[in-house]
Amino acid sequence: MKTHLSVNLNKVALVRNTRHLGIPSVTRAATLCLEAGAAGITVHPRPDARHIRAQDVLDLAELLKAWPDREFNVEGNPFHNLMDCVRDLRQRGLPVHQVTFVPDSEGQFTSDHGWSFPADAERLKPLIAEAHALNLRVSLFMDADPTAMAAAKEVGADRIELYTEPFAAAWGTADQQAQLDRFAAAAQAALDAGLGVNAGHDLNRDNLAAFAQQVPGLQEVSIGHALIADALELGYTATIQAYLACLGQ
């Protein structure tokens, strides 16, 4: 199976936002990543707009009209700003393919856990239904817990995104293979439940290849922090090519 590389551009916006000059450009970064072969673009517009802003989401969707074979994945908490964001895209007739629901609090430093079941089940159902009515694929950000996957399917999700920070933190330690086995089991449980499997958070050029080889059914990885850091050294084109090589492409 080919694993799609979706490039998260949060960190380009973060640098851009430290001045009022519009550089580095988020849309220019997206163009270079897509030209180099990235399968899609991910953004996580947080309520505090610390990096991606509402206008970036609109500008990227406008850009992606010219790339109909690539995907736009918008992540966020559906109880905060995410649904308004994707409703706006739909009202304007702009492309967006997937929403990834992430249970972050407002102002959270970065994502650090997935949804909890059964606690979050009933409140998620109507929002998943609304996203489906907007013709969006719904992915739920989840910890690598095989026992939670059936519940994610039951609330109506199409995919789960495995929260990979615990795997990344174990990379190079004695716990590395145990984490890989845990993520592989969680992915298999998701597949068995009828869910697609995405993954992301702290994936990088060192840990990606093993993850993609050992985690079954991996349809998409979204990678931002490490990839943009690599791009500062290597440039976007070489960086995307290096990540695609990790994915065997």
Ligand SMILES: CC(=O)[C@@H](O)[C@H](O)COP(=O)(O)O
């Ligand atoms: C859900 C997820 O893991 C990513 O969206 C991550 O939260 C990136 O967000 P920041 O770039 O704000 O850390």
Ligand SMILES: NCC(=O)COP(=O)(O)O
């Ligand atoms: N969904 C994860 C993502 O988009 C990027 O996470 P990271 O690579 O910035 O940690």
